[in-house]
Amino acid sequence: MLKIQEIRELIKLIDQSSIDEFKYEHEGSVVSLKKNEIQTVQAAPVQQQVETRPVEVASAPAPAEQSKETATAAPAQKEEVQEKETDESLHKIKSPMVGTFYAKPSPDADNYVKKGDSVDEESIVCIIEAMKLFNEIEAEVKGEIVEILVEDGQLVEYDQPLFLVK
Missing domain, CATH: 2.40.50.100 (RNA polymerase II/Efflux pump adaptor protein, barrel-sandwich hybrid domain)
Structure with a gap:
């Protein structure tokens, strides 16, 4: 098993590197380290809001522009794949x-x-x-x-x- 000092050194090395997750197994013992980056967590909701608004605006005229052939072709393909999957x-x-x-x-x-x-x-x-x-x-x-x-x-x-x- 690793000593406390070795674990502290590992934590420092992982913290300074670009590694997000580290797992070490030895003789039945497991040490697992994961980074939590606050920036990543905070950025995700902002991206979703930015992406959602243009999609809603852009998707409104799309059904009127679609031809009847493309509107019926997509569900037919999905049904065919579902039949094969089931x-x-x-x-x-x-x-x-x-x-x-x-x-x-x-x-x-x-x-x-x-x-x-x-x-x-x-x-x-x-x-x-x-x-x-x-x-x-x-x-x-x-x-x-x-x-x-x-x-x-x-x-x-x-x-x-x-x-x-x-």
């Missing part, structure tokens, strides 16, 4: 964390998987970046990719379905 025979590969979804290992590389590809339990299907760490996500199931539910670079939530596998 199909009991399909397995959902879900995000194990909040982060940014990447379909390929680097911008110039091919996607890990495409619709119609076969995967097994250890196949890497994507990367999720969380706190500057790139986590490879495995399929954990054997089958065929039926649908990719998120776009490359999209933010994903914990437990959000990413792929449907048959």
Whole structure:
């Protein structure tokens, strides 16, 4: 276990660095440090108010400008995705964390998987970046990719379905 002086030094180092969260585990003991930056907390409500007002003003004329085709196409796409998500025979590969979804290992590389590809339990299907760490996500199931539910670079939530596998 760390001594009090070592913990104090860690706190000073974390406070002076750009690290927001630090976790240390050793022989069953855990030390977890998180920064609370008041500036970030105070800035969030101000941003929301600024963003909300223009959206409300801009969204009022938008329905009048939309054509009937675009108004009916969007709900049809959502219904199609919901039907595939609710199909009991399909397995959902879900995000194990909040982060940014990447379909390929680097911008110039091919996607890990495409619709119609076969995967097994250890196949890497994507990367999720969380706190500057790139986590490879495995399929954990054997089958065929039926649908990719998120776009490359999209933010994903914990437990959000990413792929449907048959």
